[in-house]
Amino acid sequence: MRSAFFLILILMSCTKRQNFIIVQNKGSDTLVNLAQAWAEEYKKVKPGVAIAVSGGGSGTGIAALINGTVDIANSSRAMKPEEKEEALKNNGMTVSEFIVGMDALAVFVHPSNPLEGLTLEEAACIYGEGGKCVLWSDVRGTVVPGCQGNKIIRISRQSNSGTYQYFREAILGKKKDLKLGSMDLNGSREAIDLIEKTPCAIGYSGMGYLSKHVKAFCIQKTASEPCIFPTLQTAMDKTYPISRELYMYTLGKPSADVMDYMNWTQSDVASKITIKAGYVPAPKR
Numbered sequence: 157m158r159s160a161f162f163l164i165l166i167l168m169s170c171t172k173r174q175n176f177i178i179v180q181n182k183g184s185d186t187l188v189n190l191a192q193a194w195a196e197e198y199k200k201v202k203p204g205v206a207i208a209v210s211g212g213g214s215g216t217g218i219a220a221l222i223n224g225t226v227d228i229a230n231s232s233r234a235m236k237p238e239e240k241e242e243a244l245k246n247n248g249m250t251v252s253e254f255i256v257g258m259d260a261l262a263v264f265v266h267p268s269n270p271l272e273g274l275t276l277e278e279a280a281c282i283y284g285e286g287g288k289c290v291l292w293s294d295v296r297g298t299v300v301p302g303c304q305g306n307k308i309i310r311i312s313r314q315s316n317s318g319t320y321q322y323f324r325e326a327i328l329g330k331k332k333d334l335k336l337g338s339m340d341l342n343g344s345r346e347a348i349d350l351i352e353k354t355p356c357a358i359g360y361s362g363m364g365y366l367s368k369h370v371k372a373f374c375i376q377k378t379a380s381e382p383c384i385f386p387t388l389q390t391a392m393d394k395t396y397p398i399s400r401e402l403y404m405y406t407l408g409k410p411s412a413d414v415m416d417y418m419n420w421t422q423s424d425v426a427s428k429i430t431i432k433a434g435y436v437p438a439p440k441r
Contacts, residue, residue: 177205177413183217183230184318185343186259186362187402190433191230194426201420205413211343214318221405222246227414229405232259232318232362249408256421257402258436260363260386261323262372264348266355268301273374273383276397279327282308282358285335292356302355310338311347311359319344323360326398363391364434392436402435 181191188211195207217229222243235251243251263274274282274295281289292298292306299306312334313320324334341347344361351357352369363386366372374383377397390396404421406414420426427437 175204179205179207179228179414179417180220180226181207181209181228181230181404182212182220182226184214184232184402185211185345186214186232186319186364187230187256189364190257190430190435193429193433194421197425197429198417198420202413202416205417207417213314213316213342214321215316218405221251221407224407227406227411228418231403231405232400233322234401234403235405243407247407252406252408252410254404254406254418254421254441255401255438256404256418257430257438258391259400259402260391260396261319261326261360261398261400262363262366262386263358263360263375263398264351264365264370264372265358266300266302266351267369267371268303268355269298269358269371270300271295271298271373273376275376275379276327277378279375283310283312283323283334283338284328285333287335300355304356307356308358309354309356311350311354311357312338312340313344313347313360314340314342319361322400323398326400362435363387366434388431388434388436401438 188209191209195209198205198207214231214233217226218231218235218239220226221229222239224247240251243249263279278289278295281287282295289295290308292300292303292308341350344365347359347361348365348367348370351359372386374385375397376383384390384396386396391399404418410418422438422440430437
């Protein structure tokens, strides 16, 4: 009798495991904190569905989707046509695109930096290939307290980062590149932590990483136009010059469980989490 009882328990346990769904979600470091917060909340909505979130960059998530090893790829940039073609070739399915939020890509410096903002041309002078802004004094004669030699230390991201790709195109266009010699970090958190400790530094990341420990510049399209700070409102109305959409991608039509989750990301509860994370909820699909 006891053996039969334990057998029933084992069978019940196996049934529960079989009914438990794990959705693999990988990619953008800009989105990773928001995606993790969504996943935690979604446990309350669908206890039988776990959203397993990991970062690594937009390019990493897209590559995993192309290889068929994840259900959802997070990306802070739109997939490239060649990436979509590769996904179709490898899997026989087109990709489905979901805009899940809006972001203002902030340019950060140490709080001691006396500058309040930059034009896109000045940002290109600092970061762009051939740009001649090497010292802070090359930008409006700025002198940064505590910055040895007044030399600009450029913090950037690895090339598989969607934030890297978007920043490069936003300030330089698609045909130019960022100049060599920057400190290329793996994630947004590492970039912000370094800028906080480095008076000479400048870097960029999603506005979800705004904090009192770093200073965000306002940005001007040209010297004659208003200098706009990255906020929820300026990201939503796109008056901030470096605003962007945030994406999730799936292969083909999502499964019912994945689609339920994608729809839930636009719910009132999920939208509040989006705003708390420092982003703008996406327009309703």
